Amino acid sequence: MGKVAMSVLVKGLGMDFIRENLLTPNKEREKGMAITGIWPAVAIESAATEQFTKKDESYKRDLRKPTIFSDAILAMLGAAAEKVNGELLLDEDFLREEKGVTDFGRYSVVEGANPRRIMPEQMPDLRVNEQDDEGMRVDSSKL
Template sequence: MSLKGKTIFITGASRGIGREIALRAAQDGANIVIAAKTTTAHPKLGGTIHSVAKEIEEAGGQALPIQLDVRDQDAVAAAMKQAAEHFGGIDILINNAGAINLNGVEALDPNRFDLMYQVNTRAVMVCSQAALPYLKQSTNPHIISLSPPLNMKETWFGVHAPYTITKYGMSMLTIGMNKEFEKYGISVNALWPRTIIATAAIEFSLGGRELFTRARTPAIMADAAYAIMNSQGRSLTGRLLIDEEILREQGVTDFEQYRVEASDEELMVDLFVDA
């Protein structure tokens, strides 16, 4: 398997899972477009499009940092055009950018719902639509969205229905685009972690850094995405995949390597995944 020479457009790639996927692909010599909003370092959140670009080049890849707000459809179209002209095409789109707020209907500011909907659901459509002309020209095109299985149990709606709706929207678009883009030979999948991943979202939205003892590193998602990106000819498509599931299919049996730290504590299962 190799992504050498492939051009991968990753939204929200200045930190966390997006950054880790970029660095994994860079080891093969891939071309990576780091499309994110952060251009200057945040006191609490490490990583900018420029710092990740440097890391990609040090890892063996080619990098193109583009400041991008995925809510701006004109900016998205311009970024795709810039990426395609710079690298000679686009082979893979990874919809990684996300927004989270776990308040329920009673407490959630409608403006926060609008933000989640625009960054989660709408941006998947906008980015996929803008990438489509270039993906059609690729020999093995992929779209991967970081969204969950459609688990319809009441527990995933009763506490934070607004967030659930916006993430499930991404997954439903995945199912729909898989069918719609079949004629173009584009593989379309979603990917979600079985356990919580040590990212800023966990630290600042789901309970704090102390949860990292029950978390895995972003490397497991990067390895899972790498396996999907290397699948050929729609042999893997239309699935709402769990990271551990796809890696087991690839023959991986040692998952302790992905723990943030050695611990006897039980790993915390992520949202939308049954324990």
């Protein structure tokens, strides 16, 4: 549920970033601002997965090192704000598309393992037809 809530928040804030013209650099900031949600395409080694690997070491074959996340985030930070704003991106897919990574073996917890993918090839589209119709806008800080 937390990831779904994060995803809806990313989509909503992404629309606000566009409305507030934050994607474009200005005199106060060198680069445009964006908000992006990142998901793992394959399970990541973490405290959460440790409960399984302690019981059965074979589960490690289906895990990747957390460095795939940091590499993907660094790539996202270097991308144009327009490209990543309001997007729900998968670490592996973004590295493949943006950085040309084809060999993900270095991220496997178990050398030579080919961890199974846990996410769909394409994330669900959370946009709605009316998303650009914000109705009457009220700045609550001025009320």
